Amino acid sequence: MIPSNPRRSKVFVVESTVPNFVHTTHPVTVPPRANGREIARRPVLIAGGGPVGLAVALALASRGIAALVVEADQTVCAGSRAICLSRRTLEILERLGALTPFQEKGLAWTGGRSFHRSEEVLHFTMPHDQDQRLAPMTNLQQYYIEQFLLDAAAKCDPDLLEVRWGTRIDGLHQGPDGVVVELATDTASYATECDFLVACDGARSRVRQAAGLRMNGTSYEGRYVIVDIEINLDLPTERLAWFDPPSNPGRTMLMHKQPDNLWRLDYQLHPTEDSEEMIREDNVTPVVNAHLAMMGIDRPWRLIWTSMYRAAAVSLDSYRSGRVLFAGDAAHLVPIFGVRGLNSGFDDAFNLGWKLASVIAGCSPDPILDTYSEERRRAWEVNVTSAMKSTEFMAPPSRGYELMRDAVLSLAKDHPAIATLIDPRQSAAIAYEGSRLNTVTRDEGSFKTGPGPGSPPLECPLIVNGKKRYLTNVLGSDFTLVWSGEGDVPSIVANELHCAINRGLSVVLLTIGTATLLSGTVGQLQALHAQIVEGRFIDLYDAAPSAVYLFRPDGHVCARWRTMQPGDLSNAIDTALGCRKAARP
Numbered sequence: 001m002i003p004s005n006p007r008r009s010k011v012f013v014v015e016s017t018v019p020n021f022v023h024t025t026h027p028v029t030v031p032p033r034a035n036g037r038e039i040a041r042r043p044v045l046i047a048g049g050g051p052v053g054l055a056v057a058l059a060l061a062s063r064g065i066a067a068l069v070v071e072a073d074q075t076v077c078a079g080s081r082a083i084c085l086s087r088r089t090l091e092i093l094e095r096l097g098a099l100t101p102f103q104e105k106g107l108a109w110t111g112g113r114s115f116h117r118s119e120e121v122l123h124f125t126m127p128h129d130q131d132q133r134l135a136p137m138t139n140l141q142q143y144y145i146e147q148f149l150l151d152a153a154a155k156c157d158p159d160l161l162e163v164r165w166g167t168r169i170d171g172l173h174q175g176p177d178g179v180v181v182e183l184a185t186d187t188a189s190y191a192t193e194c195d196f197l198v199a200c201d202g203a204r205s206r207v208r209q210a211a212g213l214r215m216n217g218t219s220y221e222g223r224y225v226i227v228d229i230e231i232n233l234d235l236p237t238e239r240l241a242w243f244d245p246p247s248n249p250g251r252t253m254l255m256h257k258q259p260d261n262l263w264r265l266d267y268q269l270h271p272t273e274d275s276e277e278m279i280r281e282d283n284v285t286p287v288v289n290a291h292l293a294m295m296g297i298d299r300p301w302r303l304i305w306t307s308m309y310r311a312a313a314v315s316l317d318s319y320r321s322g323r324v325l326f327a328g329d330a331a332h333l334v335p336i337f338g339v340r341g342l343n344s345g346f347d348d349a350f351n352l353g354w355k356l357a358s359v360i361a362g363c364s365p366d367p368i369l370d371t372y373s374e375e376r377r378r379a380w381e382v383n384v385t386s387a388m389k390s391t392e393f394m395a396p397p398s399r400g401y402e403l404m405r406d407a408v409l410s411l412a413k414d415h416p417a418i419a420t421l422i423d424p425r426q427s428a429a430i431a432y433e434g435s436r437l438n439t440v441t442r443d444e445g446s447f448k449t450g451p452g453p454g455s456p457p458l459e460c461p462l463i464v465n466g467k468k469r470y471l472t473n474v475l476g477s478d479f480t481l482v483w484s485g486e487g488d489v490p491s492i493v494a495n496e497l498h499c500a501i502n503r504g505l506s507v508v509l510l511t512i513g514t515a516t517l518l519s520g521t522v523g524q525l526q527a528l529h530a531q532i533v534e535g536r537f538i539d540l541y542d543a544a545p546s547a548v549y550l551f552r553p554d555g556h557v558c559a560r561w562r563t564m565q566p567g568d569l570s571n572a573i574d575t576a577l578g579c580r581k582a583a584r585p
């Protein structure tokens with residue numbers, strides 16, 4: 001038996017193949033203090049060293065902003081938590097300098113199958129064509145996710161990123177210039193000061209309680225037993241779902257492959273079944289045995305751990321309360337079906353990271369932090385709309401829904417159009433349409449396709465200086481201008497780029513095709529000259545006969561033009577930095 005980790009899982013059944021780092025207890029440190037207050041003061045304190053807290057810290061460190069992460073536990077998480085990481089998350093992890101171990105250890109997949117009773121009724125694939133380099137979905141246990149982020153954090157300058165274990169946030173007081181945070185270990189209590197507090201302390205956020213805030217939304221009646229087992233199966237990585245299977249009539253069962261021969265089974269409880277009883281090993285074992293037998297599998301397996309899950313779609317009204325920002329599960333919860341919980345948390349971290357750094361560095365005024373809340377709250381609404389449809393399909397909330405769901409399942413095999421209603425709608429990046437950081441240019445109406453203002457980047461293969469690359473791995477840390485305009489980049493545009501650089505921003509300039517910079521204008525621009533691969537940029541971005549795209553630090557499109565005029569670029573950068581109101585055509 002391994003000790004129960006109060007943080008993440010209800011029951012641990014047997015010690016198993018989980019890697020040693022899951023059991024590693026990190027030491028608690030208490031910093032030098034004067035009069036009960038920590039002497040050092042950092043710009044940012046992050047509550048919670050789960051995946052979102054660590055991602056925020058890495059995003060800040062990559063921009064030279066120091067952060068202290070305080071984590072109540074002394075280990076990474078154990079138990080059944082997130083396993084499915086989206087393509088957008090991998091893009092973000094790459095930008096945080098952490099991608100490689102995720103790809104080495106994770107299991108990439110592109111689709112899945114759904115069964116009604118014993119018949120296959122849907123075989124879906126997620127978009128994955130020759131333009132992509134990252135898998136649409138990758139399975140990896142959350143303890144690996146946290147450990148790989150910690151490994152990336154360990155490579156940062158310790159003055160920029162410190163993780164303080166066994167230290168919990170107990171309270172806070174906001175003042176006009178900062179936040180005083182009360183911290184406690186098992187043996188000491190002290191206060192520390194910061195300019196901004198980022199609450200990433202999970203679903204039961206202490207910071208949220210201390211700030212007197214509540215999440216609003218919907219909680220679902222359906223309960224799911226989550227079981228991880230160790231079994232050696234030679235099956236592909238895909239998402240498998242059974243509705244009313246002969247082995248477990250009336251249940252919905254999901255199955256996912258994880259690294260290290262672990263498999264995740266989720267199954268719905270009947271309304272009369274008792275949660276605590278049903279996660280006991282003697283009740284889980286017959287359900288799993290029957291399911292494996294139905295699949296024709298006769299192999300030994302070991303139970304690793306079980307827990308109970310109940311779906312909720314709730315959110316704070318605002319992810320900002322003065323100098324306190326909320327991210328990940330501390331800000332919002334979405335049902336796990338469609339895997340938008342952690343994936344949306346990484347998007348929060350990446351969105352907040354550049355904006356907070358920009359405010360602290362003096363490049364943006366404070367109100368840009370309101371746009372973090374506006375953009376990500378809106379993303380939660382979009383996520384929840386899809387996740388609720390999936391949840392209601394998995395666990396119909398009423399008899400009427402159940403009849404409709406069963407009718408769809410019965411018809412799906414012979415009617416492909418109906419089968420799309422079963423599609424689990426997996427997590428995808430969300431466009432910040434209508435964001436006040438976007439610039440809608442006079443040319444916007446002339447674009448028939450391609451990502452508009454606020455959209456995440458559309459992947460596109462490129463040849464950059466003779467090497468095959470992709471758009472998402474050549475985007476710069478601040479702004480990227482992709483020029484596929486006619487002729488050379490005019491000196492007026494290059495001068496505006498220089499102005500941005502003189503403000504301390506880094507700018508990557510990509511010129512597509514034959515366009516070049518006029519001699520003498522390169523200066524300190526980080527200029528990459530890209531060539532077209534099979535005309536993909538031109539097609540994907542509707543870039544013929546000419547187009548100029550500006551991407552902001554998190555890769556979302558700020559603005560696009562057919563032809564640029566003096567001042568266009570500076571205005572769009574100022575708008576994206578929150579320094580001016582967005583111009584409308």
Ligand SMILES: Cc1cc2nc3c(=O)[nH]c(=O)nc-3n(C[C@H](O)[C@H](O)[C@H](O)COP(=O)(O)OP(=O)(O)OC[C@H]3O[C@@H](n4cnc5c(N)ncnc54)[C@H](O)[C@@H]3O)c2cc1C
Pocket residue numbers: 007047048049050051052053070071072073080081082083084085142167168169170200201202203205206207226309327328329330336339340341342343344345
């Ligand atoms: C069964 C299950 C399956 C899931 N599957 C997926 C999936 O496949 N894909 C997906 O995207 N999402 C999934 N999720 C959701 C995902 O696990 C969460 O969204 C994710 O963990 C949120 O990360 P976080 O960093 O915001 O919070 P957490 O992971 O909860 O981390 C919060 C951290 O804060 C610490 N903390 C708490 N209180 C304090 C305090 N007072 N002081 C200091 N530290 C504190 C905690 O110890 C913890 O380390 C799943 C969830 C469950 C339960």
